[in-house]
Amino acid sequence: MQVRRFLLILGFLGLIQSVWSQSTILDDTTKQVYGAKTTRFFLERDLLFNRDTLYMIDTSLNNVHRYDMVQRLDNLYQDLGLMGTAIRSIYYKMPQQIGTTLGMNAYQPYVYSPDKVKYFNTRSPFTHANYAQNTRGNQKIYFRYTRNINENFNVGLHYRRENTFKQFGGQTTRELATDHHSLAIQAAYISKNKRYKLLYHFSHLNQIVFEQGGIQTNAADSNARGEIIADSLFGYEFETPFLGLTARSWQTQNTHHLYQEYRLAKQLQLFHVLHRTRQRDDYEDTGLADDGNLSYYRAFANDNITTGKSPFIYNSTGTSEGFKYWLFDNKAGVKGSIGPIYYQGYVRARQYRLEHSREGQVEAVNVVDTDVITVGGGQITQSTLDSVRTQINTRELETFVGGAFGINFSKRSRLFATAEYALTARSDYRFTANFELGNFKAKAQSVFMTPTLVQQRFTSNHFNWDRRNLNNMLANQAEASFYFRTGGIYLRPFATFTLINDYIYFDTSARPTQANELVQIVSAGLDLHFRWKKLRSETKAIYTQNLGTTEFIRIPSVLATTRLYCEDCVFSKLMHTQIGVEAHYKTSYLADAYMPVSKQFYLQDGLLVPAYPVIDVFINLQIGQVRGFLKMSHVNQPANSGYITTPNFVGMRRAFNLGINWLFFD
Incomplete structure (x- = not known):
């Protein structure tokens, strides 16, 4: 291990020296015409909202050492301790879509969604290459290439691969845990008279996770109250996973997205958005005969199912099942700018189809268990199914109307609002309003949303439920922030208040249910940046209080x-x-556990995730267009201990990390 680490450092420093030598020769003999200042990009929303905005590519050293998803998301997310595993926001995120959605979002942060796709206008070919790895098996490869075919037409592609090795329970120390591939191809065309504009992208996600179910525990690992003792989980290679080597999740997504607009006048443009997605989610486990696998599924079995407390329903030897989901979204409308006022109106039609198939499944449908819960003074009957159809084929068409309105009162004061309403039986709606006045910003959101397809109905060898009579969820959120700069100090206090009625969540049995009281959460935080001579400090701190009784x-x-x-x-x-040094800290809390069968996080009461600081030390460096980093992550790891990210999943041990980030403009 020490020899490998030395060779990695030596090779990295040798590459940096080579780059520095080449850059010196280039500076002495030639003059580079194109570079970061001539390479700009824009986003789809800039065209949609008539913003003449071009963004510069990031050439700074800030956060170069952050290459895994959780750190790139400011440590505000929770995963299973490894790159490429299921991930969720620690804080409640307001839904961005109304109507009926799928609800399998455990890998969504890895997806190139339309709001993330960058469309370039380059005067020369632009290439961005990035590579990072560590001594525990993390590896990331990132590549982007884009160029203008002519002054009006640009094309490009973007590829990312992330994979890592298991940190516990593997047969060897080099056993693959996750394998992520994502690809995006984008194109932008703007006519010579700038009346017609077209954006298109295709994105692909291929995510494979060899599920472990967490570290297996027994009575000796629990206290007198039956709670798992956190310190019993840090045996790493000597720990036994619940699911051994036989369980695997696989998700693929293919998305085609087209945006186009035609300007009749500055005050009036026609626009059209076409979006098509195909998503496949598979889960398989061929080791149901294994005691560890059986004990894992048995903990979630329903006592009232006719098969008894069985860890399976239709197949006793293995599980092989999958969802297929198609979405076709078509939106057309008008928009325009009249002086300081922006307006938009549209009609949207969305058609979806869901199929769920599995091997060896019976055809009859028998409701063998019902629960009655009280929500808002009314009663809802929730059913658990013993067996369901081999094929679930749901196909629906939903229609929406919506629009936006914005006004600039001055250069530093503006109001912008959006609204959308579903012409469906459930009458979903979404409203947002943003207000800015100088350094003050405020945002209000209200969403009335149909339960997701997974929350409504799910069929599996291990779980079966029909909860299509769940109420719509109503979520309201208000945010406010104010920032100011003085000398070398940047300070931004912020606060968020969230109120949710009929909140739908997955309970301790990993099944969906509805809260019978209001969810009320208040958060207050501070962003503080400090500069003094060569010293820099950047801090984010958030305090959160749950105001409800549960x-x-x-x-x-x-x-x-x-x-x-x-x-x-x-x-x-x-x-x-x-x-420098970077530290991340959370107080102890009952973090949600993860169920790979349904790809959902759910409540648990068996393990209090302890408070723990994770400390990294790093060196970021830049020579010309080349940036790199050396980092020792989790440098403060005690002997035979560590930290927990998700119940029964431990975080990455101390590791040496390195990476290189290279920009080319020719």
Whole structure:
């Protein structure tokens, strides 16, 4: 291990030296015409909202050492301790879509959604290459290439691969845990007279996770109250996973997205958005005869199913099942700008289809268990099914109307609002309003939303439910922030209040149910950036309080991330550097557990995730267009201990990380 680490460092430093030598020769003999200042990109929403905005590509050293998804998302998300595993926001996120959605979002942050796709206008070919790895098996490869065919037409592609090895329970220390591939191809065309504009992208996701179900525990690992003792989970290679080597999740997504607009006048444009997605979710486990696998599924079996407390329903030897979901979304409308006013109106038709198939399933449908819960003074009957059809084929068409309105009162004061209403029996709606006045920003959102397809009905060898009579969920959220700068200090206090009626969640049996009381959550936080000479500090801290009597959404009361570094303290004549330390901390809380069969996080009461600081030390460096980093992550790991990300899943142990990030403009 020490030899491998030495060779990695030696190779990395050798590459940096080679790049520096080449950049010196280039600077001495040629003049680079194209570069970061001539390469710009824009987003689809900029065209939609008539914003003449071009963004610069990121060439800074800030956060270069952050390459895994949780760190890239400011440590505000929870995963299973490894890159490429299921991930969710620790804080409640307001739904961005109304109507009936699928609800399998455990890998959604890895997807190239339309709002993330960058459309370029380059005067020269632009290439961005990025590679990172660590000594525990993390590996990330990132590649982007884009170029203009002519002054009006640009094309490009974007590829990312992330994979890692298991941290516990593997037969060897190099056993693959996750394998992620994603690809995006984008094109942008703007006519010479700029009346017609077209954006298109295709994105693909291929996500394979070899599920472990967490670290297996027994009575010796629990206290007198039956709660798991956290310190019993840190045997790493010596721990036994619940699901052994036989369970696997696989998700693929293929998306085609087209945006086009035609300008009749500055005050009036026609626009059209076409979106088509195909998603497949498979789960298989060929080891149901294994005692560990059986004990894992048996913990979630329903006592009232006719098969008794059985860990399976239709197949005693293995599970092989999958969902197929198709979405076709078509939106057309008008928009325009009249002085400081922006307006938009549209009609949207969305058709979806869901199929669920499995091997060896019976045909009859028998309701053998019902629960009655009280919500808002009324009673809802929830059913659990013993057996369901081999094929579930749901096909629906939903129609929406919506629009937007914005007004700029001045350069530093504006109001912008959007609204959408579903012409369906459930009458979903979504409303947002944003207001800015100088350094003050406020946002209000209200969403009335149909339960997801997974919440309504699910069929599996291990879970079967029919909850199509769940009520719509009503969520309201208000946010406010204010920032100011003085000298070397940037300060932004912020606060969020969330109120949810008829909140739908997955309970401790990993099945969907509806809260019978209001969910009320208030959060207050602070972003603080400090600069003094060569010293830099960046901190985010959030305090959260649940105001309800029951915690249906469980959030640590305090979450904080801070980074302290010195900029250009060494080798300043040769390269740009950042040398520093980064720490992330959460107070103890009952973090949600994860169920791979349904790809849902659910409430649990058996393990209090302890408070723990994770500390990294890093060196970021830059020579010309090349950036790189060296990092020792989790440098504070005690012997035979660590931290927990999700119940029965431990975080990455101490590891040496390195990466290189290269920009080309020719």
